Amino acid sequence: xxxxxxxxxxxxxxxxxxxxxxxxxxxxxxxxxxxxxxxxxxxxxxxxxxxxxxxxxxxxxxxxxxxxxxxxxxxxxxxxxxxxxxxxxxxxxxxxxxxxxxxxxxxxxxxxxxxxxxxxxxxxxxxxxxxxxxxxxxxxxxxxxxxxxxxxxxxxxxxxxxxxxxxxxxxxxxxxxxxxxxxxxxxxxxxxxxxxxxxxxxxxxxxxxxxxxxxxxxxxxxxxxxxxxxxxxxxxxxxxxxxxxxxxxxxxxxxxxxxxxxxxxxxxxxxxxxxxxxxxxxxxxxxxxxxxxxxxxxxxxxxxxxxxxxxxxxxxxxxxxxxxxxxxxxxxxxxxxxxxxxxxxxxxxxxxxxxxxxxxxxxxxxxxxxxxxxxxxxxxxxxxxxxxxxxxxxxxxxxxxxxxxxxx
Amino acid sequence: xxxxxxxxxxxxxxxxxxxxxxxxxxxxxxxxxxxxxxxxxxxxxxxxxxxxxxxxxxxxxxxxxxxxxxxxxxxxxxxxxxxxxxxxxxxxxxxxxxxxxxxxxxxxxxxxxxxxxxxxxxxxxxxxxxxxxxxxxxxxxxxxxxxxxxxxxxxxxxxxxxxxxxxxxxxxxxxxxxxxxxxxxxxxxxxxxxxxxxxxxxxxxxxxxxxxxxxxxxxxxxxxxxxxxxxxxxxxxxx
Numbered sequence: 039x040x041x042x043x044x045x046x047x048x049x050x051x052x053x054x055x056x057x058x059x060x061x062x063x064x065x066x067x068x069x070x071x072x073x074x075x076x077x078x079x080x081x082x083x084x085x086x087x088x089x090x091x092x093x094x095x096x097x098x099x100x101x102x103x104x105x106x107x108x109x110x111x112x113x114x115x116x117x118x119x120x121x122x123x124x125x126x127x128x129x130x131x132x133x134x135x136x137x138x139x140x141x142x143x144x145x146x147x148x149x150x151x152x153x154x155x156x157x158x159x160x161x162x163x164x165x166x167x168x169x170x171x172x173x174x175x176x177x178x179x180x181x182x183x184x185x186x187x188x189x190x191x192x193x194x195x196x197x198x199x200x201x202x203x204x205x206x207x208x209x210x211x212x213x214x215x216x217x218x219x220x221x222x223x224x225x226x227x228x229x230x231x232x233x234x235x236x237x238x239x240x241x242x243x244x245x246x247x248x249x250x251x252x253x254x255x256x257x258x259x260x261x262x263x264x265x266x267x268x269x270x271x272x273x274x275x276x277x278x279x280x281x282x283x284x285x286x287x288x289x290x291x292x293x294x295x296x297x298x299x300x301x302x303x304x305x306x307x308x309x310x311x312x313x314x315x316x317x318x319x320x321x322x323x324x325x326x327x328x329x330x331x332x333x334x335x336x337x338x339x340x341x342x343x344x345x346x347x348x349x350x351x352x353x354x355x356x357x358x359x360x361x362x363x364x365x366x367x368x369x370x371x372x373x374x375x376x377x378x379x380x381x382x383x384x385x386x387x388x389x390x391x392x393x394x395x396x397x398x399x400x401x402x403x404x405x406x407x408x409x410x411x412x413x414x415x416x417x418x419x420x421x422x423x424x425x426x427x428x429x430x431x432x433x434x435x436x437x438x439x440x441x442x443x444x445x446x
Numbered sequence: 447x448x449x450x451x452x453x454x455x456x457x458x459x460x461x462x463x464x465x466x467x468x469x470x471x472x473x474x475x476x477x478x479x480x481x482x483x484x485x486x487x488x489x490x491x492x493x494x495x496x497x498x499x500x501x502x503x504x505x506x507x508x509x510x511x512x513x514x515x516x517x518x519x520x521x522x523x524x525x526x527x528x529x530x531x532x533x534x535x536x537x538x539x540x541x542x543x544x545x546x547x548x549x550x551x552x553x554x555x556x557x558x559x560x561x562x563x564x565x566x567x568x569x570x571x572x573x574x575x576x577x578x579x580x581x582x583x584x585x586x587x588x589x590x591x592x593x594x595x596x597x598x599x600x601x602x603x604x605x606x607x608x609x610x611x612x613x614x615x616x617x618x619x620x621x622x623x624x625x626x627x628x629x630x631x632x633x634x635x636x637x638x639x640x641x642x643x644x645x646x647x648x649x650x651x652x653x654x655x656x657x658x659x660x661x662x663x664x665x666x667x668x669x670x671x672x673x674x675x676x677x678x679x680x681x682x683x684x685x
Contacts, residue, residue: 043558050546050547051546054546352542353544355542356542356543356544357544357555357559358527358530359501359503359530359536359542360530360531360536360555360556360559360603361527361528361530361531361532361556361559361560361607362527362531362559363523363524363527363528363559364523364524364527365524366559439503440498440503440504443503443538443542
């Protein structure tokens with residue numbers, strides 16, 4: 039008897055006991071769903087993080103006071119780190135020898151921008167930067183120009199805005215040369231930077247960049263730590279550049295030899311590593327949950343198959359009487375168990391991908407299908423079906439045809 | 447005439463706890479091609495055990511059973527299944543059709559197990575159903591058929607593989623008298639068409655349709671004779 043006919047037979051017998059089949063399926067569905075949903079979500083987030091991170095320029099690393107991502111309660115050593123000041127940044131720029139561009143950045147978050155009667159939501163960001171900001175962060179100018187070193191030196195009240203600001207405040211108006219109020223302070227718009235798109239759930243098009251000196255005059259430096267982004271001259275000199283910057287910065291920050299850095303260095307790669315080690319825990323968690331629920335589901339499958347074999351003893355007897363060999367009966371019940379598991383698995387996979395991506399889309403991540411996990415899910419479901427279906431199928435195959443025929 | 451079944455000194459002993467129960471005590475029977483034999487006996491006579499052995503559902507404890515030249519008493523489960531599939535057509539008292547599939551699929555089933563291709567087996571199954579007069583009931587499920595029709599489906603299933611023998615166990619036991627007579631008439635036709643039929647029954651009325659009647663009691667053959675009412679039609683040698 040062909041596999042196809044066996045599958046039809048299995049579907050037919052499942053249809054006869056719909057409720058029972060659905061209840062049994064549920065365990066498999068939950069097990070597969072949990073792993074697929076988590077893997078889909080993680081893959082979606084990862085894809086989002088990857089594009090988000092690649093927005094740093096190439097061969098670029100950053101210095102910040104704190105690690106970019108922290109797990110668990112922050113320890114006091116980290117908390118007591120002194121802020122990185124503008125002065126320290128300037129000195130690093132002067133003294134470090136191996137680098138191409140070095141950007142010094144301060145930020146004020148959750149601000150409102152105003153132009154005449156129009157105003158934005160209070161979720162825009164003001165960045166105080168220097169011209170090196172552009173290459174270090176892979177930004178480019180779409181219209182007008184960026185400010186110059188001279189304008190930084192003179193703390194000119196000029197700014198460069200993003201497309202979201204243009205959209206909100208300057209419909210059908212050319213913003214260049216207009217006066218804008220950033221958090222109540224007046225600046226002249228001299229340029230618009232090109233869109234960076236949304237990375238990892240947040241847009242970067244709602245920034246306004248002003249000369250760092252003007253920024254510090256307007257908003258002060260209290261409770262603020264400077265971000266430093268450094269671009270190495272080339273891929274080959276990347277490590278050399280990082281070593282040079284670290285050693286110079288340790289001197290500037292008065293870190294004694296043998297003490298740990300009181301600042302954090304990170305790059306695309308190290309961020310990715312941190313994210314990966316973080317998502318790893320989720321993967322293990324999802325793996326354990328799935329394993330347990332699939333195990334429970336497997337026991338359910340075995341139970342239902344045993345009931346099915348008992349109920350169908352007469353049928354087995356008839357089939358054997360008219361010439362079905364043991365192996366044919368075994369295969370029939372095994373395929374039924376595997377079919378049951380695979381239906382559950384497919385439902386779980388579809389639901390998992392749907393829910394994982396729904397959450398991912400909510401977090402602005404791209405839609406992904408974790409093909410590897412889909413495959414793993416299907417293989418595991420088949421394995422559960424075979425593993426837990428084997429005993430009932432064997433029991434069916436070994437039935438004595440005379441007793442089975444007599445069974446009522 | 448060609449020998450189909452040869453039972454030589456068949457013993458069957460069951461172990462019941464500490465006691466051994468011998469149900470068949472040296473049964474010798476030879477059945478030829480195109481014979482119509484009834485095996486009769488009261489319950490407990492060993493009739494059912496003998497039928498199970500003839501039907502290759504069971505093997506004797508000792509003795510030889512030669513079916514169409516092959517010694518089936520030595521066979522294992524797998525080989526027996528194959529013999530049942532190819533050489534034996536069962537007709538049961540309770541019809542024993544699969545409830546969830548229609549008449550055609552029921553009749554097709556033995557051919558499925560013998561590995562025949564789909565088109566060929568559908569054609570054969572259809573022909574078998576036509577032969578028992580059910581050409582307009584092919585897509586009916588057993589519960590949509592009357593008792594007589596169900597038994598006809600079962601007979602079609604028994605015939606579809608062109609077996610050496612048709613083994614009918616109380617085929618009219620679940621039918622009313624009139625339908626029972628119809629079924630017996632059908633067996634008569636099958637016999638006339640050259641089939642070898644073995645009828646297992648405890649009813650004299652049914653056994654009298656057969657051309658040879660073997661009576662069994664306490665595990666031994668009590669009598670084996672030609673049915674006098676049928677003797678004119680066919681002469682059957684008895685050893």
